[in-house]
Amino acid sequence: MLNGGDGRGMAWRFTAGVATLVVAAGAWAAPFRPTDDAQVLERLPGRSTPQFSRLKSLQAAAAQTPNDLGRATALASAYIRESRVDGDPRFLGYAQAALAPWWKDPAAPTAVLMLRATILQSVHQFDPAVADLDRVSQRDPKNAQALLTRATLLTVQGKYAAARADCDKLHGLVSEFYAAACVAAIDSVTGSARTAYEALGRASAGTARTDGATRVWVETLMGEIAHRRDDPVAERHFRAALDAGERDLYLLGAYADWLLDQGRASEVIPLLQNETRSDPLLLRLALAQKALQRPEAAASIDALRTRFDASRARGDTVHQRENARFELGLRGDAPSALALALANWKVQREPADLRILAEAATAAGDAAAIGIVKQWLADTRFEYPAVAALVGGKGAPK
Amino acid sequence: MKRGLVLLAALLGAFLLPPADAHKPSDSYLTLKVDGEKIDGQWDIALRDIDYALSLDVNQDGDITWGEVRAKHAEIAAYALARRRLGPAGAPCPTRVDDQLIDNHSDGAYAVLRFTATCAAAPKTLAVGYRLFFDLDPQHRGLIRLEYQGTTRAGILSIENREQKFTLAELSKWEQFVDYVNEGVWHIWTGFDHVLFLLSLLLPAVLVRSESPGRRWQPAASFRAAFWDVVRVVTAFTLAHSITLSLAALGVVSLPSRWVESAIALSVVLAALNNIRPVVYDKRWVIAFCFGLIHGFGFASVLADLGLPQESLLIALVAFNVGVELGQLVIVGVFLPVAYALRTTGVYQRLLVVYGSAAIVLVASVWLIQRAFNLRLIGG
Numbered sequence: 001m002l003n004g005g006d007g008r009g010m011a012w013r014f015t016a017g018v019a020t021l022v023v024a025a026g027a028w029a030a031p032f033r034p035t036d037d038a039q040v041l042e043r044l045p046g047r048s049t050p051q052f053s054r055l056k057s058l059q060a061a062a063a064q065t066p067n068d069l070g071r072a073t074a075l076a077s078a079y080i081r082e083s084r085v086d087g088d089p090r091f092l093g094y095a096q097a098a099l100a101p102w103w104k105d106p107a108a109p110t111a112v113l114m115l116r117a118t119i120l121q122s123v124h125q126f127d128p129a130v131a132d133l134d135r136v137s138q139r140d141p142k143n144a145q146a147l148l149t150r151a152t153l154l155t156v157q158g159k160y161a162a163a164r165a166d167c168d169k170l171h172g173l174v175s176e177f178y179a180a181a182c183v184a185a186i187d188s189v190t191g192s193a194r195t196a197y198e199a200l201g202r203a204s205a206g207t208a209r210t211d212g213a214t215r216v217w218v219e220t221l222m223g224e225i226a227h228r229r230d231d232p233v234a235e236r237h238f239r240a241a242l243d244a245g246e247r248d249l250y251l252l253g254a255y256a257d258w259l260l261d262q263g264r265a266s267e268v269i270p271l272l273q274n275e276t277r278s279d280p281l282l283l284r285l286a287l288a289q290k291a292l293q294r295p296e297a298a299a300s301i302d303a304l305r306t307r308f309d310a311s312r313a314r315g316d317t318v319h320q321r322e323n324a325r326f327e328l329g330l331r332g333d334a335p336s337a338l339a340l341a342l343a344n345w346k347v348q349r350e351p352a353d354l355r356i357l358a359e360a361a362t363a364a365g366d367a368a369a370i371g372i373v374k375q376w377l378a379d380t381r382f383e384y385p386a387v388a389a390l391v392g393g394k395g396a397p398k
Numbered sequence: 399m400k401r402g403l404v405l406l407a408a409l410l411g412a413f414l415l416p417p418a419d420a421h422k423p424s425d426s427y428l429t430l431k432v433d434g435e436k437i438d439g440q441w442d443i444a445l446r447d448i449d450y451a452l453s454l455d456v457n458q459d460g461d462i463t464w465g466e467v468r469a470k471h472a473e474i475a476a477y478a479l480a481r482r483r484l485g486p487a488g489a490p491c492p493t494r495v496d497d498q499l500i501d502n503h504s505d506g507a508y509a510v511l512r513f514t515a516t517c518a519a520a521p522k523t524l525a526v527g528y529r530l531f532f533d534l535d536p537q538h539r540g541l542i543r544l545e546y547q548g549t550t551r552a553g554i555l556s557i558e559n560r561e562q563k564f565t566l567a568e569l570s571k572w573e574q575f576v577d578y579v580n581e582g583v584w585h586i587w588t589g590f591d592h593v594l595f596l597l598s599l600l601l602p603a604v605l606v607r608s609e610s611p612g613r614r615w616q617p618a619a620s621f622r623a624a625f626w627d628v629v630r631v632v633t634a635f636t637l638a639h640s641i642t643l644s645l646a647a648l649g650v651v652s653l654p655s656r657w658v659e660s661a662i663a664l665s666v667v668l669a670a671l672n673n674i675r676p677v678v679y680d681k682r683w684v685i686a687f688c689f690g691l692i693h694g695f696g697f698a699s700v701l702a703d704l705g706l707p708q709e710s711l712l713i714a715l716v717a718f719n720v721g722v723e724l725g726q727l728v729i730v731g732v733f734l735p736v737a738y739a740l741r742t743t744g745v746y747q748r749l750l751v752v753y754g755s756a757a758i759v760l761v762a763s764v765w766l767i768q769r770a771f772n773l774r775l776i777g778g
Contacts, residue, residue: 031440031499031510037465041500041507042445047460089423090446093535100536105772123537277421306504307422314425314539315554 046086055082062098072098073111080118087249087278092119110136110143117149124318124347126153144173151182158349160186160380177207181218188225189351191381197225212246219244220251227258228351228384234258249278256284257352261386265291276300279307280322287329301330320344324356334363342369349376351384358390422505424538426530428482432546432566437484437491437515437524442501442508447531447538448474464500467509471498474509482540483527484515488584490527491517522567523577528555574710575717582721585700586729591662591765592693593729594758596635598669599682600733601751603627604741607679615751617741624738627682632730634683638690639697640719646698647715658695660770665689666762673755697722 034041046052055078062068062075076095083091096119102108108116113132120129130153136146147166154163167182180203187196204218223237238255241248252275256268268288275281286300308323321344328337337360345357354376361369373391376382427442445462449455452473454462467474475495485491492515499510524544531538540555544564553562586592604624605615618624645651669685672678678685701718740746 031501031512033499034464037463037468039464040461041464041467042449042462044446044449044455044460044462047455047458086421088421089537090421090450090535093424093537094450096536097534100533103536107772303504310422310425310504313541313552313554314423315556316423 051078051082051085054078067101069102069109069111072101073115076115076119080115083122085247089122092122095119106135110139114145114149117146117153121149121153123316126157126347129153130157141169142173144170144178147173148178148182152185155186155189156348156350158376158380160190175207177203181221185221188221189380189382191383193225193229193383197222197229200225212244213248215244216241216246216248216251220248220254223258224254224351227254227261228386230385249275249281253280253284256281256288260284260287260291265289269294276303279304279311279319282307283322283326283330287325290330297330301326304330317343317347321348321353321356324360328356328360328363334360338364338366338369342372345372351382354382354384355387358387362390424531424535425541426538427508427541427543428526428528429543430484430524430526430545432521432524432544434520435491435517437517439484439493439511439513439515441478441482441511441513442503443474443478443511443530444503444505445500445507445509447535448477448509451531451534452477462507467498467500474498475511478511478530479513481528481530484524485517485521486525487527489518491515491521520566522565522573524564524566525561526553526555526564527561529560532557532560571710571713575713578714578717579721579724581700582718582723583725583728584721585697585718586722586725589696589700591666591762592696594762595662595666595669595689595693596632596726596729597733598666598673598755598758599631599635599686600628600730601673601737601755602676602679602682603631604734604737605747605751607676615747617747618738621738624741625734628730628734630683631686632726634687635690635693636723636726638687639694639722642691642694643697643701643719644694644715646695647701647711651695653695655699656769656772658692658699660766661692662689662696663762663766663769665692667759667766670755670758670762673751674759 055075058071058075058078062071065071076098079091079095079098083089083095095115096103099108099112099115099119102112103116105112113136117129117132117136120126120132130150133146133150133153136143137150140146147169151163151166151170154160154166164183164186167179167186170179170182180199184196184199184203187193187199200218200222204215219237219241223234223241226232226234226237235258238251238258241251242255252271256272259265259267259271265288268284269292272281272285272288276285282300282304286297286304289297289300304326308319308326311319312323320340324337324340324344327333327340337356341353341357341360344353354373357369358373361373370391373387377384377388377391424444424447426444426447427440429440431438445454445467448470449462452470454466454470456466456469475498479493479495483490484493493513494515495511495513497512499512501508501510526542526544528540528542530540536557538557542553542555542562544551544553546564546566551564553564555562602615604618606618606623607615618627642651646653669689672682672685697718701714737746740750
């Protein structure tokens with residue numbers, strides 16, 4: 001499983017796999033002919049909002065002069081913002097289209113490089129995204145936005161030394177809060193979780209005015225650190241983040257994970273039952289439904305299967321982490337879960353990625369994969385007792 | 399500073415969201431059932447995507463109704479069919495849309511186009527070309543499912559990969575050979591840089607340099623002399639690009655394509671300049687040979703794009719080369735008699751050789767700048 005066999009066998013299996021997936025993804029019920037002209041086939045969300053009219057006017061402006069840098073980047077930024085609010089990846093494609101005249105240009109203007117890096121990272125093209133940010137930093141070593149973004153991407157990839165170097169360069173360029181948060185995010189996964197937690201607390205207390213989104217970010221991160229350390233204070237942080245009043249899909253997922261680990265699945269249902277458009281949240285909802293033996297679990301699992309099949313059919317790797325959790329937690333298919341978790345581990349190395357790898361490796365009894373997890377814990381000194389306990393490594397609770 | 403902080407805060411917030419997780423990116427599903435020369439197709443395209451391209455929601459109320467879709471049926475069919483091709487680029491299989499229905503996929507309602515394509519003959523390989531929505535949403539994918547004699551095959555078409563070829567019947571060695579010969583001929587005819595390079599070197603072949611102080615061009619004395627001059631240039635070019643094409647195709651040597659393409663453009667500039675301010679005359683075959691080596695790498699990248707069959711690599715290589723030579727011979731065959739007939743005229747000596755070369759220098763310089771600096775000035 002781990003070594004995957006020879007290249008030709010892999011390629012063949014991939015082709016065959018894609019064929020089955022496309023068949024499954026295209027498994028439409030049955031096309032029909034509506035009988036009534038007034039029948040509504042599709043609702044387009046958010047058409048009456050001021051953001052939409054603003055988007056329309058930016059679109060019109062950019063369409064008039066497609067090579068106008070200012071108009072193109074304004075439109076692309078608006079699309080990226082829209083994709084964050086709405087969670088709809090189509091907007092990222094539209095943003096890319098707005099940047100078409102510069103998309104392939106390695107020496108694109110700085111504004112384009114920043115936006116391109118954002119779009120690339122959102123489809124998990126971390127290396128090209130980092131390369132764009134490298135170019136921005138070469139041109140303008142004091143560009144804090146580029147440094148912070150690159151630090152974040154490098155952290156996601158588990159390249160902590162390089163990430164730390166970027167955080168250090170932030171001192172004096174921006175408010176100390178960001179420099180401290182940047183370092184703490186890395187400390188929290190490299191053996192200084194407690195220090196990181198305290199530093200985050202100090203940093204957010206010492207900053208007089210933080211906006212809602214930043215507040216949510218700090219509280220969520222502190223909640224996650226506490227969660228990994230089995231500290232019940234986690235709940236206070238998640239609640240504080242929820243009370244900040246910013247709709248945040250990531251926070252909902254992190255809080256749901258904590259509730260699931262506490263055996264409080266029944267609280268996940270009201271939290272997520274209206275968030276089923278998002279695959280990661282539907283996954284948590286289905287896990288809760290299954291834990292509670294609710295009959296709705298079957299429908300949620302079917303829906304997730306269709307979505308993951310569709311995503312794999314188009315060659316996406318963005319959903320591999322959730323897909324692995326789906327295979328392990330909802331379908332009980334440890335080998336498939338492990339294959340996905342290993343593929344995902346090549347791309348991103350966040351705590352959740354390590355955890356699903358450890359869970360799948362243990363369930364499949366795969367010594368080599370268990371070894372990867374143990375080695376990572378040893379190399380980074382990352383404190384995650386639940387994971388350490390799974391693989392029987394150092395740091396496992398007594 | 400304050401603006402920077404706001405941006406930064408937004409940015410910190412940005413990474414809170416799981417990237418591109420929710421909803422589904424844009425895909426269309428194209429199913430092809432091949433039966434002899436007839437292809438039954440079904441194409442499912444999201445109404446949301448069609449709305450983005452063609453504004454289905456005419457009354458702007460946020461609801462797409464069946465009436466709104468029905469009113470645009472003809473427009474939808476025309477838009478979609480123009481962005482999809484079945485069969486070779488030169489002779490696509492004509493397609494007729496038979497019906498338009500609706501289906502619900504996991505992420506919303508899709509228009510379902512049912513169509514029939516009729517090819518001239520039962521295709522042995524079916525090329526599917528696809529470019530729907532790539533201009534509007536470069537992350538769009540076309541997911542293809544091809545059914546043929548009880549087997550199902552799949553393909554993913556994207557902005558980077560706009561064509562997929564499905565092999566339906568096992569091609570005989572001879573048919574493969576003919577296929578690659580055609581590709582070679584087609585490539586030299588449509589590869590304007592190669593043609594212009596060759597023509598630049600051939601233009602002076604029907605002339606000789608006079609030794610008089612004016613050093614003007616004189617018509618060549620005999621067809622025989624002109625003919626052998628052409629043979630020398632063409633043979634040197636052929637020999638050179640065959641060598642590098644083979645080396646590159648066999649994976650012995652590889653060069654970055656931007657470098658190769660720029661060098662090819664440069665070779666055209668220099669070859670044409672040589673007609674305006676001649677530096678090399680008798681030894682033009684040396685230029686042909688040296689730059690021919692570079693052109694060979696250009697041919698190799700085309701061959702690589704076609705997808706070399708590993709089991710018949712040699713056939714493909716030889717056939718493509720033969721195709722390139724045949725294509726060249728036709729160009730030379732047309733050029734030489736015409737040039738020889740015109741060689742005594744001022745039209746040829748000044749207009750074609752001097753101003754024609756100047757025009758070539760201009761065009762190739764634009765290519766050079768585009769390729770070297772990755773710019774997009776004009777098509778080409």
